[in-house]
Amino acid sequence: MKIVCIGSGNVATHMAGEFKKKGHDLIQVWSRNSAHAEVLASSLASMAMTDLAEIDLNADLYLIAIKDNAISSVVRALGDVNGLVVHTSGATSIAELDRFSSHGVLYPLQTFSKAKAVDFKDIPLCIEATDADSLDKLRTIAAELSKLVYEVDSDKREILHLSAVFACNFVNHMYNLGAQVLRSHDLDFEMLRPLIMETAMKVQTEMPVNVQTGPAVRDDEQTILKHLELLESSPHLKEIYQTLSESIKKSN
Amino acid sequence: MKIVCIGSGNVATHMAGEFKKKGHDLIQVWSRNSAHAEVLASSLASMAMTDLAEIDLNADLYLIAIKDNAISSVVRALGDVNGLVVHTSGATSIAELDRFSSHGVLYPLQTFSKAKAVDFKDIPLCIEATDADSLDKLRTIAAELSKLVYEVDSDKREILHLSAVFACNFVNHMYNLGAQVLRSHDLDFEMLRPLIMETAMKVQTEMPVNVQTGPAVRDDEQTILKHLELLESSPHLKEIYQTLSESIKKSN
Numbered sequence: 001m002k003i004v005c006i007g008s009g010n011v012a013t014h015m016a017g018e019f020k021k022k023g024h025d026l027i028q029v030w031s032r033n034s035a036h037a038e039v040l041a042s043s044l045a046s047m048a049m050t051d052l053a054e055i056d057l058n059a060d061l062y063l064i065a066i067k068d069n070a071i072s073s074v075v076r077a078l079g080d081v082n083g084l085v086v087h088t089s090g091a092t093s094i095a096e097l098d099r100f101s102s103h104g105v106l107y108p109l110q111t112f113s114k115a116k117a118v119d120f121k122d123i124p125l126c127i128e129a130t131d132a133d134s135l136d137k138l139r140t141i142a143a144e145l146s147k148l149v150y151e152v153d154s155d156k157r158e159i160l161h162l163s164a165v166f167a168c169n170f171v172n173h174m175y176n177l178g179a180q181v182l183r184s185h186d187l188d189f190e191m192l193r194p195l196i197m198e199t200a201m202k203v204q205t206e207m208p209v210n211v212q213t214g215p216a217v218r219d220d221e222q223t224i225l226k227h228l229e230l231l232e233s234s235p236h237l238k239e240i241y242q243t244l245s246e247s248i249k250k251s252n
Numbered sequence: 253m254k255i256v257c258i259g260s261g262n263v264a265t266h267m268a269g270e271f272k273k274k275g276h277d278l279i280q281v282w283s284r285n286s287a288h289a290e291v292l293a294s295s296l297a298s299m300a301m302t303d304l305a306e307i308d309l310n311a312d313l314y315l316i317a318i319k320d321n322a323i324s325s326v327v328r329a330l331g332d333v334n335g336l337v338v339h340t341s342g343a344t345s346i347a348e349l350d351r352f353s354s355h356g357v358l359y360p361l362q363t364f365s366k367a368k369a370v371d372f373k374d375i376p377l378c379i380e381a382t383d384a385d386s387l388d389k390l391r392t393i394a395a396e397l398s399k400l401v402y403e404v405d406s407d408k409r410e411i412l413h414l415s416a417v418f419a420c421n422f423v424n425h426m427y428n429l430g431a432q433v434l435r436s437h438d439l440d441f442e443m444l445r446p447l448i449m450e451t452a453m454k455v456q457t458e459m460p461v462n463v464q465t466g467p468a469v470r471d472d473e474q475t476i477l478k479h480l481e482l483l484e485s486s487p488h489l490k491e492i493y494q495t496l497s498e499s500i501k502k503s504n
Contacts, residue, residue, distance in 0.1 A: 069474065091475050109443060111450055111465055118450065124443045150443060159437045162479050167430030167444045168451045169466030170496045171423050176460035176503055178419030185411045191361060191376045191402060192419045193456050198363055198370065199420045200452035204445050208428035213363055214421030222321065223343050227414050236499065243495055244422045247488065251428055 001060040001141075002083075004028045005046070006074060008036035010112035011088050012065035013043075018120045018145055019063075020044050028056055032070075052077040059083045061141070063106070068092050075099065084137050090161030093154040094128050104129035104138045107157055108146075111168055120145050126152040126160065177237060184234075209252060216248035253312040253393075254335075256280045257298070258326060260288035262364035263340050264317035265295075270372045270397055271315075272296050280308055284322075304329040311335045313393070315358070320344050327351065336389050342413030345406040346380050356381035356390045359409055360398075363420055372397050378404040378412065429489060436486075461504060468500035 001024045005016040008031035020026050026044040031037035034050045041048035049055070055062075057079050064087040066074060071092055078085075085100040090107050097103035105128040110118060125142040127149060129135035135151075142149040152160065175196060179189040202211045215223040224245055231238040253276045257268040260283035272278050278296040283289035286302045293300035301307070307314075309331050316339040318326060323344055330337075337352040342359050349355035357380040362370060377394040379401060381387035387403075394401040404412065427448060431441040454463045467475040476497055483490040 068472070091478065110447055111454070113454065113463065116454070122446050124446060126443075148443075148446070152439075156437060156439060158478070158482065159433060159439060160443065162482055163430040163433040163439070163444060164447055165466050165479065165493070166426050166433060168447050169464070169468065169500070170426045170429075171448070171451055172455070172460050172464050172466075173496060173500050173503070174418050174423045174426060175455050176464065177422075177499075178415040179460055180503070181411060181415040181418060185408060187404075187408060187411060187415070189459065191378075191400075191412065192415060194374050194376060194400070195362055195416055195420050196423070196452050196455060199423055200448050202363070202365065202368070203424070203427050203448060207441065208424050208431055211365065212421070212424050212428065214417055214424075216421065220320070226343065226410070227417065230410065230414055236502065240495065240499060241417070243492065244425055247429075247492060248421070248425050250488065251425065251432070 001025065002027050002056070002058075003061045003063060004030070004055055004059045004081075004083075005040070005044070005063050005065070006030045006052075006055075006078075007063075007065035008033065008040040009065065009067075010114050011108065012063070013040055013114055014112045014118065014120070015063060015065060015088065015106075015108065015145075016040065016044055016046075022144055027059060028054075030055060053079065055079060055081070057081050062086070064088065064097075071096055084134055086138070090126075090157055090164070094130065095154070102131070102134045102137075104134045105154070105157065106138060106142060107152075107160075109160060109164065121147050124148040124150060126150050126157055128153055128157065177240065180234075181237065212248060212252050214248070216245035217252045219249070253277065254279050254308070254310075255313045255315060256282070256307055256311045256333075256335075257292070257296070257315050257317070258282045258304075258307075258330075259315070259317035260285065260292040261317065261319075262366050263360065264315070265292055265366055266364045266370065266372070267315060267317060267340065267358075267360065267397075268292065268296055268298075274396055279311060280306075282307060305331065307331060307333070309333050314338070315340065316349075323348055336386055338390070342378075342409055342416070346382065347406070354383070354386045354389075356386045357406070357409065358390060358394060359404075359412075361412060361416065373399050376400040376402060378402050378409055380405055380409065429492065432486075433489065464500060464504050466500070468497040469504045471501070 026046040029041040029046045037048035060083045062085040068089050085103045086106045107126040109124040125146045127138040127142050278298040281293040281298045289300035312335045314337040337355045338358045346357050359378040361376040377398045379390045379394050
């Protein structure tokens, strides 16, 4: 396939790189920021550009991997392209791409860092299209990248995205609060890392509700009170400790 | 070493098993529950018992790995033993073992499930003793089990334990809330598992504050409002979403 990559962030970098690895031709890389476009284009042996008017109209795939709130303006500015146009956003409806005859969504449910390689085969890819031909194409494209392909409509994709805020964004914040507790007593976050890995490993085969541990789930009021006392000087952490302990008691 | 294992739960099972693997002699396993004592004792080629009065007074190591609130009564009931007596609790002071001439703490900062093997070498072991001789012994014992040995006093161990509530117990609860969001829309928790692993992997080399992602940290009010709307029928989840989003904004 001839592919145009619109965007130069984490998702664009990883997805375009993966298409390149699979032998596809990344003919153009667009970014608002010309330096970013150059960096990604050169790693893909592609051409960098910052003007959407220069985008080739006859590619097979247009991959829009940019910030959610930039999608509608890019869609308006893009010419009448002939290939399949997809965005990669969890929170954006497929309807945003309505003006293209062939369009769809290719949403990777994963967190990317530019510097860190991930194994694409294990990334859940959520696809959606409104016509059978585009859906067929997307199925083929997604199956080439990953062994975990799900057909998910825009409403459910929004729910997935919401659940990921709990299971990824809020989880990382819990790591951060743990690090704050340690730092305030000159203890090293390093000590928590094995526990963090094991906690994530456990739910790879079990449902979280079945492996909940800690003072709240065993109604250990003595330890909870001791912890609240230790947090006396951090009212913010204390409030979160109380809210989440109550929530665990309600859920388990 | 001749070792007496007092307790038959997850921690007792994993630690006693590891001592056995290293070639030590598990001479007795005590538990209030005779069936539990039998199961563990038979896997260790040891002797099960339920009466603390029968505990051998001349072992080298007494490993007290039982529920926090059971430690003081077991300590009172135990005879005047001659070896090193340690407990494995994060939240219990070393002072609870004062009546034994040689005593200390050997706290593994990890979450254990009976059925799941863990690599002991990578488990942080926190040790504490009040006299130099016991500390020396504990250093040797801990170094035989793990490459991650830390000397941590009772006050700091309590802080570690508190930080683990955030980084493990509350994290697992976030997984559970993510699963609840999915289930209410007939989506499979399976889809979140790769994201959960990657989120834990990221903080193995980075500090959590540097890899925070999601709508709250990028001040994406539009997505936050959309998510709160989706949670309208779950006031409990909505409250947690709001509290943690505010907390992320304050912390980052």
